[in-house]
Amino acid sequence: MSSADVHDTIFKALADSRRRAMLDLMKAGPMTTGELCNGFPELDRCTVMQHLGVLEEAGLLIAERRGRRRWNYFNPLPIKEIHDRWIHPHAVGAVTLLARLKRDLEETDVR
């Protein structure tokens, strides 16, 4: 897979608010699949497992089976990768744009 394809997969995995909420929950520490299901009572277990599969495919989740339990670890490194290569440079562009807007508005005020 090219790095463009890898980035597509990461963005797609993040493009669902429930999957983002799952990562937010796991940020505090690894969780069993059962604990994650309890956190999303509106979703059935099968749907939760599907979302976890999408996150795992994007490298955002690392799963480890211990006995009868599956522990899910959040891996933030793919997010850092799209942050550094793509999101951050454009976010800086936005800050520059906002600063210019502010200056232009202030100059308009003075006139």
Place this chain on the structure above:
Amino acid sequence: MSSADVHDTIFKALADSRRRAMLDLMKAGPMTTGELCNGFPELDRCTVMQHLGVLEEAGLLIAERRGRRRWNYFNPLPIKEIHDRWIHPHAVGAVTLLARLKRDLEETDVR
């Protein structure tokens, strides 16, 4: 639309390497649809227009018609929003994780 839905739409719009490449091109300045089509000779005009529509829906592109030409402006503000609310905090988490890994590895070396 809730802010979660808005963020879904932004992430989905970014989940395609050609759409990201279009934004990269427009970063330097506004472009006509014709110029954008020339930048992607492998895509037909209809496909380029579809991609621009997805970007526009996510607020990442603002279009302005002047005479027979449609000028496309890149708007980085939605990227700043997902950066500040979501990407940046997790990217910081990744940096902390990498620093801990480095320290653990160095401690293992010393033993």
